[in-house]
Amino acid sequence: MNNFEETLDPEDWEPSRRLAHDMVDDAIRHLDTVRERGVWQEMPDHVRAHFKTPAPMGPQELEAVYEELRENLLPYSMGNIQPRFWGWYMGSGNFTGALGDFLAAVEGSNLGGGNSAAVMLDSQVVDWFKELMGFPPSASGTLTSGGSMANMVAHTVARNVMAGIDVRADGIMAMPQPLRFYASDQVHSCHQKALESLGLGARSLAEIPSDDHQKMDIAALEKAILEDIAAGIKPACVIGTAGTTNTGALDDLNAIAEICQRHAIWFHVDGCIGALLRIAPKHKALVDGMELADSIALDPHKWLHTPFEAGCVLLRDAKQHYETFEMHGEYLQLQTRGVIAGKFLGDYGFELSRGFKALKIWMSLKENGVEKFGRLIDQNIEQAQYLEQLVRSQPKLEIVAPVGLNIICFRYVNNTTDEAALREINTEIMLRLQESGFAVPSDTTIAGKHCLRVAINNHRTKREDLDFFIDKVLECGADLELQAANGS
Numbered sequence: 411m412n413n414f415e416e417t418l419d420p421e422d423w424e425p426s427r428r429l430a431h432d433m434v435d436d437a438i439r440h441l442d443t444v445r446e447r448g449v450w451q452e453m454p455d456h457v458r459a460h461f462k463t464p465a466p467m468g469p470q471e472l473e474a475v476y477e478e479l480r481e482n483l484l485p486y487s488m489g490n491i492q493p494r495f496w497g498w499y500m501g502s503g504n505f506t507g508a509l510g511d512f513l514a515a516v517e518g519s520n521l522g523g524g525n526s527a528a529v530m531l532d533s534q535v536v537d538w539f540k541e542l543m544g545f546p547p548s549a550s551g552t553l554t555s556g557g558s559m560a561n562m563v564a565h566t567v568a569r570n571v572m573a574g575i576d577v578r579a580d581g582i583m584a585m586p587q588p589l590r591f592y593a594s595d596q597v598h599s600c601h602q603k604a605l606e607s608l609g610l611g612a613r614s615l616a617e618i619p620s621d622d623h624q625k626m627d628i629a630a631l632e633k634a635i636l637e638d639i640a641a642g643i644k645p646a647c648v649i650g651t652a653g654t655t656n657t658g659a660l661d662d663l664n665a666i667a668e669i670c671q672r673h674a675i676w677f678h679v680d681g682c683i684g685a686l687l688r689i690a691p692k693h694k695a696l697v698d699g700m701e702l703a704d705s706i707a708l709d710p711h712k713w714l715h716t717p718f719e720a721g722c723v724l725l726r727d728a729k730q731h732y733e734t735f736e737m738h739g740e741y742l743q744l745q746t747r748g749v750i751a752g753k754f755l756g757d758y759g760f761e762l763s764r765g766f767k768a769l770k771i772w773m774s775l776k777e778n779g780v781e782k783f784g785r786l787i788d789q790n791i792e793q794a795q796y797l798e799q800l801v802r803s804q805p806k807l808e809i810v811a812p813v814g815l816n817i818i819c820f821r822y823v824n825n826t827t828d829e830a831a832l833r834e835i836n837t838e839i840m841l842r843l844q845e846s847g848f849a850v851p852s853d854t855t856i857a858g859k860h861c862l863r864v865a866i867n868n869h870r871t872k873r874e875d876l877d878f879f880i881d882k883v884l885e886c887g888a889d890l891e892l893q894a895a896n897g898s
């Protein structure tokens with residue numbers, strides 16, 4: 411009878427073993443030759459068509475499935491594991507992290523909670539982040555999918571603590587006063603999204619002007635707080651950004667902490683880019699004051715190069731964190747013994763079932779040591795300074811924002827001051843570099859000036875990559891000028 415019962419396990423493991431070994435060999439070859447390939451390439455139509463076929467109702471050999479991926483997936487990646495990828499703000503991954511994801515899936519635990527070693531390990535990773543960020547052992551935290559969710563968790567706790575009522579029972583409609591969150595006008599868009607989702611609305615976020623170094627204007631912050639108090643709005647939270655996404659600017663965290671303390675306001679640090687500076691020996695002073703925060707969001711999938719996804723939020727007050735999210739159905743009552751005993755991780759965020767993303771962080775931190783990750787952060791900042799010098803040495807190139815971290819904003823300038831023409835030429839340079847596979851910069855606009863943006867958050871980048879990149883930018887700009895001269 412039992413012969414008629416099916417399982418997903420193969421009857422004979424031997425072919426699976428062979429194929430899995432091949433996959434590992436291929437993966438190592440893929441990383442070992444990462445420099446030899448272009449950064450990115452457009453997908454041909456037949457590749458796109460591949461992902462439009464109906465659900466496979468019957469089986470096929472795993473070997474054939476894998477072959478499909480080798481042909482149609484791996485050559486058409488985003489490119490952020492490549493040494494000349496500096497677009498937006500990514501991490502570049504690492505092989506140990508990839509093994510961690512594989513082993514986590516094999517181990518298979520649900521990290522919602524339970525009495526497993528995986529839960530111990532997850533808690534240990536959060537404890538390490540508390541230690542590294544200067545939070546006390548009594549603090550709390552949780553791993554999230556990324557920085558957006560880390561900030562959202564923190565804002566939920568801040569909202570509930572600052573509301574003046576029991577928001578969980580009565581909802582935001584019962585709040586006696588509207589709440590206000592403050593951040594600089596350089597704040598990441600995820601904060602608005604979080605406040606919208608939390609029912610507070612986009613207008614609950616006051617954007618404080620930034621100065622000419624893109625740091626929050628502290629006097630303007632204080633003024634906005636006083637005006638809100640006078641108008642009957644309750645100042646709830648100041649978000650200090652440790653490393654803005656546009657330019658890598660760092661708000662004055664000590665000054666923000668002082669204001670928050672004086673007015674009894676929640677102090678949150680968005681450290682998705684910069685919190686990890688605390689482990690960088692040469693640059694840790696840049697985030698002085700972060701340890702005074704009530705909550706910190708950080709992003710291991712950025713400067714720790716954890717393969718996506720991995721974010722983390724820390725909360726100074728473990729009780730407030732727990733009281734915001736704790737919830738158990740009859741079907742999930744905790745015990746003091748057995749499989750469901752112990753701390754329940756689902757009580758610290760929105761998700762119940764959770765993946766074992768801690769393992770990939772844990773393995774690569776153990777293997778390399780925190781100090782090495784710190785040195786890699788310093789290295790990226792020094793590379794940014796090097797690139798800034800390269801840009802400054804070229805009369806055709808112009809730095810658009812002060813370089814304080816690992817982000818360089820600059821543009822190609824021809825003989826015009828016409829912003830629209832400059833936008834057009836720099837956009838074209840960016841797209842040509844991306845499409846050629848030479849490099850992936852992105853772009854942004856700072857104080858009305860459109861520019862190329864290079865965020866060096868990449869442990870594979872070398873200075874020679876930056877030399878090559880500048881050569882290509884100049885070559886491309888010269889081409890475009892020639893083309894314009896011939897065309898008109």
Ligand SMILES: *Cc1c(COP(=O)(O)O)cnc(C)c1O
Pocket residue numbers: 499555556557558559598600651653654655680681682683709721
């Ligand atoms: C990247 C980033 C975020 C969002 O993080 P995700 O991991 O992409 O969700 C938030 N804030 C800042 C400053 C960021 O750079």
